[in-house]
Amino acid sequence: xxxxxxxxxxxxxxxxxxxxxxxxxxxxxxxxxxxxxxxxxxxxxxxxxxxxxxxxxxxxxxxxxxxxxxxxxxxxxxxxxxxxxxxxxxxxxxxxxxxxxxxxxxxxxxxxxxxxxxxxxxxxxxxxxxxxxxxxxxxxxxxxxxxxxxxxxxxxxxxxxxxxxxxxxxxxxxxxxxxxxxxx
Numbered sequence: 532x533x534x535x536x537x538x539x540x541x542x543x544x545x546x547x548x549x550x551x552x553x554x555x556x557x558x559x560x561x562x563x564x565x566x567x568x569x570x571x572x573x574x575x576x577x578x579x580x581x582x583x584x585x586x587x588x589x590x591x592x593x594x595x596x597x598x599x600x601x602x603x604x605x606x607x608x609x610x611x612x613x614x615x616x617x618x619x620x621x622x623x624x625x626x627x628x629x630x631x632x633x634x635x636x637x638x639x640x641x642x643x644x645x646x647x648x649x650x651x652x653x654x655x656x657x658x659x660x661x662x663x664x665x666x667x668x669x670x671x672x673x674x675x676x677x678x679x680x681x682x683x684x685x686x687x688x689x690x691x692x693x694x695x696x697x698x699x700x701x702x703x704x705x706x707x708x709x710x711x712x713x714x715x
Contacts, residue, residue, distance in 0.1 A: 589613060590690055594665070596699035598684040599707040605681055607673040607699060608707055611665040613690075618662035619671070620694070621687035626679040634675070635661050635687070643676040662689065 593613030599606050605624065611617055621635035634640050646663050649670040665671050665688070684699045 594688055596686050596697055597702050598699045599702055600681055605675040605677050609671045611669055614667050616667055617665040618689045619665055620662040620689045623685045624681050625683040627682050645674045647672045
């Protein structure tokens with residue numbers, strides 16, 4: 532009789548041990564699944580971050596901007612050499628007297644502005660409020676009426692995934708005209 536109870540205890544011990552092993556395996560599998568899921572979301576976040584940085588870099592290197600002042604107008608020349616359309620969302624002008632002006636949809640302004648596109652298909656000047664489209668592989672000229680002398684002109688450009696500010700380079704009026712002639 533004593534011998535029969537030992538077999539019963541061994542059978543119960545085997546069942547309890549099996550249940551404990553099953554619980555350990557399920558816990559380990561759940562831990563592995565959760566860890567892999569988190570690693571996957573981390574990898575996705577890193578890929579998105581790298582893609583965003585690449586988009587910023589391509590916008591910085593793909594859009595070049597120059598400006599000149601001829602006494603009555605600020606002529607802003609924007610060259611979009613990227614393969615996609617960008618939007619010129621704002622123009623900020625800092626004048627020599629310390630005053631500044633931001634031309635954007637949010638800041639209503641009465642400054643006369645006109646825009647022209649260099650190239651065969653974009654020869655018509657427009658009078659628009661920002662944002663101004665900057666078509667791919669196109670040179671855009673923005674004329675801004677100004678009686679004050681500017682010191683700094685910066686533009687804000689938006690692509691489908693990036694919004695970035697670019698400082699325009701100041702060049703002599705003759706150089707700007709030469710750049711425009713070469714572009715035609």
